[in-house]
Amino acid sequence: MPDLEKHEVMPAVGGNPHAGERFIQRFTRSQRYMHAVLFSTFLGLAATGLPLRFSQSYWARKFASGVGGFGAILFFHKFCAIILTITFLIHVKDIVQRGIVHREKGIFWGSTSMVANWKDVKDLFGHLRWMIGLGPKPQFERYAYWEKFDYWAVFWGMIVIGFSGYAMWFAPFFAHFLPGWALNAVLVIHSEEGLLAILFIFSIHFVNTHLRPDSFPMDMVIFTGVESEEEFKHKRALEYERLVGAGKLETRLGEKPATWQVNFSKVIGFTAISIGLILLVLTLTAYFGE
Amino acid sequence: MKTVFAIPLALALGALICVPAAMKAQANSDCLTCHSDASMQDAAGHSISVDGHKFGDSIHGVLQCTNCHGDIKGYPHPDKIAPVDCSKCHVDEEKGLRGSVHSDGADHPCTSCHGNAHEIYPKTDPKSAVYPLNVPKTCSQCHGDEGMAKKHGLASVYPMYIDSIHGFALSKEGLLVAANCQSCHGSHHILSKKDPASPTNKANVPATCGKCHAGIADDYSHGIHGKAVAAGKMDAPVCSDCHTAHAILQPTESEFRSQSTPICGSCHKEKFSTYRDTFHSQLGSLGGYVETARCWDCHGAHDVLPASDPRSPVNPANLVKTCGRCHTGANASFVKYQPHANARNRKLNPALYFIRLFMNLLLAGTLTFFVIHTVLWLIRARYDQIKRKAAEGGKNA
Numbered sequence: 001m002p003d004l005e006k007h008e009v010m011p012a013v014g015g016n017p018h019a020g021e022r023f024i025q026r027f028t029r030s031q032r033y034m035h036a037v038l039f040s041t042f043l044g045l046a047a048t049g050l051p052l053r054f055s056q057s058y059w060a061r062k063f064a065s066g067v068g069g070f071g072a073i074l075f076f077h078k079f080c081a082i083i084l085t086i087t088f089l090i091h092v093k094d095i096v097q098r099g100i101v102h103r104e105k106g107i108f109w110g111s112t113s114m115v116a117n118w119k120d121v122k123d124l125f126g127h128l129r130w131m132i133g134l135g136p137k138p139q140f141e142r143y144a145y146w147e148k149f150d151y152w153a154v155f156w157g158m159i160v161i162g163f164s165g166y167a168m169w170f171a172p173f174f175a176h177f178l179p180g181w182a183l184n185a186v187l188v189i190h191s192e193e194g195l196l197a198i199l200f201i202f203s204i205h206f207v208n209t210h211l212r213p214d215s216f217p218m219d220m221v222i223f224t225g226v227e228s229e230e231e232f233k234h235k236r237a238l239e240y241e242r243l244v245g246a247g248k249l250e251t252r253l254g255e256k257p258a259t260w261q262v263n264f265s266k267v268i269g270f271t272a273i274s275i276g277l278i279l280l281v282l283t284l285t286a287y288f289g290e
Numbered sequence: 291m292k293t294v295f296a297i298p299l300a301l302a303l304g305a306l307i308c309v310p311a312a313m314k315a316q317a318n319s320d321c322l323t324c325h326s327d328a329s330m331q332d333a334a335g336h337s338i339s340v341d342g343h344k345f346g347d348s349i350h351g352v353l354q355c356t357n358c359h360g361d362i363k364g365y366p367h368p369d370k371i372a373p374v375d376c377s378k379c380h381v382d383e384e385k386g387l388r389g390s391v392h393s394d395g396a397d398h399p400c401t402s403c404h405g406n407a408h409e410i411y412p413k414t415d416p417k418s419a420v421y422p423l424n425v426p427k428t429c430s431q432c433h434g435d436e437g438m439a440k441k442h443g444l445a446s447v448y449p450m451y452i453d454s455i456h457g458f459a460l461s462k463e464g465l466l467v468a469a470n471c472q473s474c475h476g477s478h479h480i481l482s483k484k485d486p487a488s489p490t491n492k493a494n495v496p497a498t499c500g501k502c503h504a505g506i507a508d509d510y511s512h513g514i515h516g517k518a519v520a521a522g523k524m525d526a527p528v529c530s531d532c533h534t535a536h537a538i539l540q541p542t543e544s545e546f547r548s549q550s551t552p553i554c555g556s557c558h559k560e561k562f563s564t565y566r567d568t569f570h571s572q573l574g575s576l577g578g579y580v581e582t583a584r585c586w587d588c589h590g591a592h593d594v595l596p597a598s599d600p601r602s603p604v605n606p607a608n609l610v611k612t613c614g615r616c617h618t619g620a621n622a623s624f625v626k627y628q629p630h631a632n633a634r635n636r637k638l639n640p641a642l643y644f645i646r647l648f649m650n651l652l653l654a655g656t657l658t659f660f661v662i663h664t665v666l667w668l669i670r671a672r673y674d675q676i677k678r679k680a681a682e683g684g685k686n687a
Contacts, residue, residue: 055576070576132666153656172624183624189645196649203661204657207668
């Protein structure tokens with residue numbers, strides 16, 4: 001994962017600067033792939049985990065028997081889990097390599113870091129004040145506080161859900177160093193944390209990132225990697241100002257995405273969001289029907 | 291058994307009565323002169339034709355017509371003749387029928403089970419309506435009929451039976467030893483299961499099933515359920531409470547495995563509820579994956595013993611072995627897992643209780659905050675958007 005500002009991003013060949021619309025690179029190719037793997041496996045894990053969590057519900061049983069019983073569900077759940085674990089480990093390896101081995105700046109602190117800072121706290125309260133009409137809208141850097149929260153929620157979630165999942169999968173092995181009651185606890189942790197992740201992603205993340213008026217119906221940047229200069233300026237004013245001030249905006253210019261790329265992304269994205277919303281409805285009906 | 295003695299008895303009686311009687315009365319061939327006409331009917335339209343060959347072949351073939359139709363002394367005989375009374379010879383059977391559920395002779399004449407009076411064969415003959423392989427079919431004439439079952443407040447049991455493991459053994463494998471209706475209910479002296487003397491009365495079910503399933507009956511008698519039933523505690527289950535009476539399934543098949551836990555759970559409610567919280571139940575509820583532990587996989591099936599009994603598979607000393615049957619590599623620490631832990635009970639499972647509480651608070655807290663955050667944000671962002679578009683002179687969207 002090359003850093004956006006250091007890496008020589010391809011100049012805007014197809015971007016047609018004469019048209020006045022320029023595109024700014026926000027995510028690298030590998031970051032987009034990582035998100036695609038993340039959401040595909042997450043949908044798979046959710047679709048196969050929910051019937052287990054709500055095994056008494058009608059749709060869970062229908063779905064399970066439809067796909068070949070629990071043997072099939074468990075297999076698919078574990079399959080997705082392994083892919084996601086590998087992706088997570090690659091990501092951790094990247095962070096270590098960039099932040100510790102190469103001592104790259106902006107990984108662990110600073111305006112481009114995912115790590116929360118004092119400004120995020122101020123932004124949260126400032127944003128809430130703005131929402132109820134008590135103050136000006138805060139301006140954001142590359143990652144806003146809710147985006148950092150999304151990131152760390154997933155990071156923490158993968159550790160917690162992953163560890164508890166593997167503890168159940170290889171229970172006799174984990175029993176060598178976990179107390180007996182922990183084997184009971186891992187199911188409670190796995191299912192509750194999984195439920196939180198599902199409810200959060202399919203409601204909060206969907207709305208905050210894709211369905212809110214500024215991005216409606218979908219923020220394409222995670223699929224195409226670029227957003228228009230106007231959108232970039234509006235959504236991430238501080239980063240824009242910083243780049244312009246440092247004369248670095250040119251290094252961040254990207255190509256205007258091809259039409260097929262946008263359409264393909266839309267199909268994938270809307271499919272994912274639809275599956276997510278269906279699962280959300282099923283989860284809520286099962287949860288309140290319990 | 292009764293019939294075995296009844297046959298020579300009947301023959302002897304027949305010989306005593308007929309030999310002198312034959313001198314004055316008609317020979318069978320005389321009767322058949324008229325009654326061999328297949329279309330012969332009485333005034334009411336009932337067939338009064340007799341197939342002489344079949345009759346001769348039947349168990350009563352050695353008898354004279356007049357042995358049973360005793361009021362016919364010569365020819366021509368009266369139009370109306372007395373109904374045949376089988377109990378003249380079959381005394382024990384008649385005695386058995388008395389007091390049974392089929393005691394009403396008008397509703398249940400002998401022929402309703404034994405078939406055409408002139409074509410009755412010994413029950414060892416495959417042609418007999420009461421030959422073991424034919425019994426279910428014979429009983430089903432009434433007990434497989436929804437209408438008749440409804441009228442008498444009975445279940446239509448034949449369809450259940452014939453799809454059961456016993457029904458398959460009988461109809462598909464042709465096993466004479468497969469349980470048919472009368473193996474459990476008896477034949478002439480069938481009593482309601484409410485009658486304490488009935489072999490299908492709850493208290494007698496273990497002994498009835500044990501006639502064939504002797505080994506299991508022995509196991510059962512040593513288990514906590516068998517001892518309770520023997521002591522008159524009728525809340526405890528007998529064979530039919532778990533296996534059902536007629537629709538008995540092969541216990542290793544998924545259908546039985548899937549439906550079995552709620553049966554135990556109908557009494558062991560608390561244990562069933564905590565079992566449902568576990569992975570064992572979650573997996574098992576979805577079907578298709580029937581290997582997950584059901585009650586009896588751990589507790590034993592017929593000889594269920596309290597966990598305190600050193601012979602119980604769930605006795606702490608046996609857990610490594612019991613859990614290890616599925617969980618290869620199970621060790622002493624692994625079996626500290628509680629298959630019935632209750633995360634809602636602070637006293638019993640404090641660690642689990644607080645973990646669940648923490649996870650629920652985390653879930654509720656995170657979602658509550660972000661739902662408020664997102665709703666406020668949506669309203670404000672939409673408001674700004676409408677204002678901006680309006681300022682640009684565009685539409686409100």
